[in-house]
Amino acid sequence: MEGTIATPVAYEDASPEVRAVYDDIMETKGIDFVPNFWRTVASHPPLLRDIWESLKATMAPGRLDVLTKELIALAVSATNGCDYCINSHTAAARMLGMDDEMLGELMAVVGVFNRTNKLSDAYQVPVDERIKKAVRG
Amino acid sequence: MEGTIATPVAYEDASPEVRAVYDDIMETKGIDFVPNFWRTVASHPPLLRDIWESLKATMAPGRLDVLTKELIALAVSATNGCDYCINSHTAAARMLGMDDEMLGELMAVVGVFNRTNKLSDAYQVPVDERIKKAVRG
Amino acid sequence: MEGTIATPVAYEDASPEVRAVYDDIMETKGIDFVPNFWRTVASHPPLLRDIWESLKATMAPGRLDVLTKELIALAVSATNGCDYCINSHTAAARMLGMDDEMLGELMAVVGVFNRTNKLSDAYQVPVDERIKKAVRG
Amino acid sequence: MEGTIATPVAYEDASPEVRAVYDDIMETKGIDFVPNFWRTVASHPPLLRDIWESLKATMAPGRLDVLTKELIALAVSATNGCDYCINSHTAAARMLGMDDEMLGELMAVVGVFNRTNKLSDAYQVPVDERIKKAVRG
Amino acid sequence: MEGTIATPVAYEDASPEVRAVYDDIMETKGIDFVPNFWRTVASHPPLLRDIWESLKATMAPGRLDVLTKELIALAVSATNGCDYCINSHTAAARMLGMDDEMLGELMAVVGVFNRTNKLSDAYQVPVDERIKKAVRG
Amino acid sequence: MEGTIATPVAYEDASPEVRAVYDDIMETKGIDFVPNFWRTVASHPPLLRDIWESLKATMAPGRLDVLTKELIALAVSATNGCDYCINSHTAAARMLGMDDEMLGELMAVVGVFNRTNKLSDAYQVPVDERIKKAVRG
Numbered sequence: 106m107e108g109t110i111a112t113p114v115a116y117e118d119a120s121p122e123v124r125a126v127y128d129d130i131m132e133t134k135g136i137d138f139v140p141n142f143w144r145t146v147a148s149h150p151p152l153l154r155d156i157w158e159s160l161k162a163t164m165a166p167g168r169l170d171v172l173t174k175e176l177i178a179l180a181v182s183a184t185n186g187c188d189y190c191i192n193s194h195t196a197a198a199r200m201l202g203m204d205d206e207m208l209g210e211l212m213a214v215v216g217v218f219n220r221t222n223k224l225s226d227a228y229q230v231p232v233d234e235r236i237k238k239a240v241r242g
Numbered sequence: 243m244e245g246t247i248a249t250p251v252a253y254e255d256a257s258p259e260v261r262a263v264y265d266d267i268m269e270t271k272g273i274d275f276v277p278n279f280w281r282t283v284a285s286h287p288p289l290l291r292d293i294w295e296s297l298k299a300t301m302a303p304g305r306l307d308v309l310t311k312e313l314i315a316l317a318v319s320a321t322n323g324c325d326y327c328i329n330s331h332t333a334a335a336r337m338l339g340m341d342d343e344m345l346g347e348l349m350a351v352v353g354v355f356n357r358t359n360k361l362s363d364a365y366q367v368p369v370d371e372r373i374k375k376a377v378r379g
Numbered sequence: 380m381e382g383t384i385a386t387p388v389a390y391e392d393a394s395p396e397v398r399a400v401y402d403d404i405m406e407t408k409g410i411d412f413v414p415n416f417w418r419t420v421a422s423h424p425p426l427l428r429d430i431w432e433s434l435k436a437t438m439a440p441g442r443l444d445v446l447t448k449e450l451i452a453l454a455v456s457a458t459n460g461c462d463y464c465i466n467s468h469t470a471a472a473r474m475l476g477m478d479d480e481m482l483g484e485l486m487a488v489v490g491v492f493n494r495t496n497k498l499s500d501a502y503q504v505p506v507d508e509r510i511k512k513a514v515r516g
Numbered sequence: 517m518e519g520t521i522a523t524p525v526a527y528e529d530a531s532p533e534v535r536a537v538y539d540d541i542m543e544t545k546g547i548d549f550v551p552n553f554w555r556t557v558a559s560h561p562p563l564l565r566d567i568w569e570s571l572k573a574t575m576a577p578g579r580l581d582v583l584t585k586e587l588i589a590l591a592v593s594a595t596n597g598c599d600y601c602i603n604s605h606t607a608a609a610r611m612l613g614m615d616d617e618m619l620g621e622l623m624a625v626v627g628v629f630n631r632t633n634k635l636s637d638a639y640q641v642p643v644d645e646r647i648k649k650a651v652r653g
Numbered sequence: 654m655e656g657t658i659a660t661p662v663a664y665e666d667a668s669p670e671v672r673a674v675y676d677d678i679m680e681t682k683g684i685d686f687v688p689n690f691w692r693t694v695a696s697h698p699p700l701l702r703d704i705w706e707s708l709k710a711t712m713a714p715g716r717l718d719v720l721t722k723e724l725i726a727l728a729v730s731a732t733n734g735c736d737y738c739i740n741s742h743t744a745a746a747r748m749l750g751m752d753d754e755m756l757g758e759l760m761a762v763v764g765v766f767n768r769t770n771k772l773s774d775a776y777q778v779p780v781d782e783r784i785k786k787a788v789r790g
Numbered sequence: 791m792e793g794t795i796a797t798p799v800a801y802e803d804a805s806p807e808v809r810a811v812y813d814d815i816m817e818t819k820g821i822d823f824v825p826n827f828w829r830t831v832a833s834h835p836p837l838l839r840d841i842w843e844s845l846k847a848t849m850a851p852g853r854l855d856v857l858t859k860e861l862i863a864l865a866v867s868a869t870n871g872c873d874y875c876i877n878s879h880t881a882a883a884r885m886l887g888m889d890d891e892m893l894g895e896l897m898a899v900v901g902v903f904n905r906t907n908k909l910s911d912a913y914q915v916p917v918d919e920r921i922k923k924a925v926r927g
Contacts, residue, residue, distance in 0.1 A: 149894025183638035209423025227594035286620025320912035346697025364868035457775035483834025501731035560757025
C-alpha cells in the first residue's frame with residue numbers, strides 16, 4: 106500500500122492480537138479483506154484495538170438501525186470531505202440497501218445544511234428562546 | 243433580536259413577498275413563530291426565498307423519511323459545530339419523535355466518525371480498490 | 380469520468396429537463412462543455428436544478444460585480460480546501476481578468492485571515508462593544 | 517476584558533515596543549482604541565508584531581482595493597465561523613462603504629459555494645482537463 | 654447546568670456504573686468535581702464509558718510525556734475552535750506546568766501552520782518526491 | 791511541477807531576493823532542495839518573504855523545543871487534513887527524532903480530541919466556572 110505516512114501491517118505479518126482484531130473486523134462487516142484504514146492504524150496496535158472496539162459497539166443496531174447509522178456516518182464524512190471515509194461508507198451503505206435515490210436525497214440534505222450552517226454562523230444568529238425550550242424534548 | 247450582523251425583519255414590517263415566505267415556513271413546519279434564522283436572512287429577500295425553496299423541496303419526504311432527514315441535518319450541524327443549527331435541528335427531530343436514546347446513538351456515531359475521518363486523512367490512507375468498485379452499487 | 384461516487388450523466392444520455400439545464404449552464408458561463416460537477420449532481424436531477432438556479436441568480440451582477448463575486452467564491456473554496464472548486468473558480472476568475480498579481484494578493488489575504496481567525500477563536504477573544512455597534516452600519 | 521485564556525495588555529501597561537505597535541494599528545486603521553484581538557495577542561509580544569506586520573502589508577491597496585480585500589476577509593471569516601472576525605471585518609467593511617445590499621450579496625455567495633464546495637468533495641468530482649488548462653491563465 | 658441539548662447527570666443521581674466512571678475521572682485527573690463535559694455525555698452511558706476509557710489510555714505517559722500530550726490536545730482544540738476544549742486543555746496544561754511563554758509559543762505555532770495549511774491546499778501544492786521518501790523514517 | 795494553480799519559481803529563474811530566501815530556507819532546515827510549497831508561494835514574492843520570516847522566527851527553539859513544535863505543527867496539519875503539510879511535518883519530525891511509537895501516540899491524541907471537540911460543540915457544553923478560573927494559571 107502506497108501513500109500512507111505509517112507502515113501498514115499485512116495480515117500475514119500481524120501479531121496474534123492484531124490478527125484477532127482483523128478477523129473480528131472481517132466477520133462483523135461480512136467482508137473477506139482487511140481495508141487499508143485498519144491496516145494503517147495497526148501500525149500503532151493500541152489505536153487499532155481502541156478504535157475498533159469503539160466503532161463496533163457504536164455501530165451495532167439500537168434505537169437507530171444499521172443503515173441509518175451508515176447514512177449518518179456518510180453525512181459526517183461528506184461534511185468533513187474525507188475521501189477514504191466517503192468511499193468506505195458509501196460502499197457500506199450500498200451493501201445495506203442504499204439506492205441511487207437515497208444517495209441523491211442524502212447529498213441534497215448535506216448540501217442544504219452546509220449552506221444554512223455557514224449562514225447561521227456568518228450572520229451570528231442567536232438561538233430562539235422557544236427553540237431552546239424544545240431542545241430537551 | 244440582538245447579536246446578528248444584519249437587521250432582521252419582523253413579521254409586522256415584512257413586505258408581502260417576505261410575509262408569504264414566513265407564512266409558508268410556519269405552515270410547513272407546524273410552528274407559530276418565525277425563527278431568528280429566517281428573520282435574519284430576510285434582510286436580503288432573494289436569499290430568504292432561495293434558501294427556503296431549496297430547503298423545503300429537499301426536506302420533503304422521499305426515499306428517506308422526514309425524521310431520517312432531520313437526523314442527517316443534525317449530524318451535519320454537529321460536525322460543523324453550528325450552535326443555532328444544532329439547537330434548531332434537535333428541536334425539529336424531537337417534534338418528529340427523536341427520544342434520548344436516539345440522540346445518544348446519533349451523537350455516538352458523530353463522535354466515532356469524526357475521529358476516523360481525521361485519522362484517515364492524517365495517515366493519508368489510500369482508498370482500497372475493492373471499495374472503489376463497490377461504491378456505485 | 381472516473382472517481383465520483385455517483386454515476387455522472389453525459390449530455391447525450393440526459394433527459395430533456397437535464398439537457399435544458401446543461402444548455403443554460405454552457406450559455407450563461409460562455410463555455411462549450413458541461414463541467415464534471417454538473418454532470419455529477421445530475422445523477423439526482425432535483426439537485427442539479429436547485430443548485431444551478433440558486434447559483435445562477437446569486438452570481439448575476441448586482442452591487443458586487445461578477446469578478447468580485449468570483450474572487451469571493453475562490454476565497455471560500457481556498458478556505459475550505461476544495462480541490463475541484465479552487466480549480467474551477469480560478470479558471471472562471473482568469474476568464475474575467477484576474478491576473479497573477481491579483482491571485483497573489485487574494486491568496487495573501489486568505490492566508491493572513493485564516494491565521495487570525497484561528498487565533499481569535501483559540502484565545503477566545505470577546506467582541507469589542509465598539510465593534511458590535513459599528514456592525515450594522 | 518473577560519473571556520480570553522491569556523492576560524490581555526492594556527495600553528497603559530504596555531512596553532514601549534508594544535505601545536508602538538498599538539499606535540500604528542490605531543493610526544493605520546483610523547480608530548481610537550486598541551481592539552481586544554490585538555490586546556490579547558500582545559500577551560506574547562513577538563506574535564503581536566509578526567501578525568501586525570504581516571496583516572498591514574497584506575491589506576495595503578494593490579491590484580485589489582481595500583474594500584475588496586475586506587470583503588474577502590469577511591468571506592473567509594464567515595466560512596470559518598469566527599465570531600470575533602466576522603464582527604470585526606463587517607465593521608471595517610462598513611467604514612469602507614459596504615451597504616446592506618453588498619453584505620447580502622456577499623452572504624449569498626458565501627452560502628452558495630459552501631454548498632457546492634461540500635458537494636464537490638462529497639461526490640469526489642475529478643477536475644476537468646479543460647479547467648486544469650485554464651487555471652494558470 | 655444550562656445550555657446543553659441533553660440532560661446532564663449529577664453525581665448524586667448517577668447510576669453506580671456512571672458514578673464509578675466519575676470517580677475514576679476525578680482520581681485520574683486529580684480534581685474534586687466532575688466537569689460538565691463528562692456529566693453531559695453521561696446522558697448516554699455507553700458514550701461516557703467509551704470516551705473515558707479511550708481518553709484515559711491515550712493520555713497515559715508513553716514515548717510522549719503528559720504535558721506534551723496536553724499541548725497537542727490544546728493545539729487540536731485551538732485549530733477546531735472548540736471553546737469548551739480550549740478552556741479545558743489550557744487549564745490542564747497549566748496544572749502540568751505550562752507557563753505564559755509556552756502558551757504564547759504554542760499559539761504562534763498554531764497560527765503559522767493554519768496559514769500554511771490553507772495556502773498549501775489553496776495553491777494545490779503537490780508533495781515533493783523527496784519528502785514522500787522521508788516520511789516513513 | 792504539475793498541479794498547482796500558480797506558476798512555481800525554480801531556483802535558476804529566481805530573482806536575487808527570492809533566491810536569498812531559498813538559500814536561507816535550505817540552510818535553516820538543513821536540506822539541499824527548495825520544497826514545492828516555497829517555490830509555489832514565490833509566485834507572489836511578498837508572500838514568500840512574509841511567510842518565511844514568520845515561520846522561521848516561530849519555529850526557533852524557545853520554551854518549547856524544536857521537536858515539540860514540529861509535533862504541534864503535525865497535529866494542526868492532521869486536524870486540518872492538509873496532505874502537503876502532513877507529509878512535510880512528518881518528514882521534519884522524523885529528522886528530529888520522531889520514532890514510530892511517538893507518531894502513533896501523537897495520532898492517538900489527535901483522534902481522541904477530534905472526537906471530544908466535536909461532541910463538546912455538538913452537545914453545547916458550557917465551560918465550568920472552575921475551569922475558567924484555572925485557565926490563566
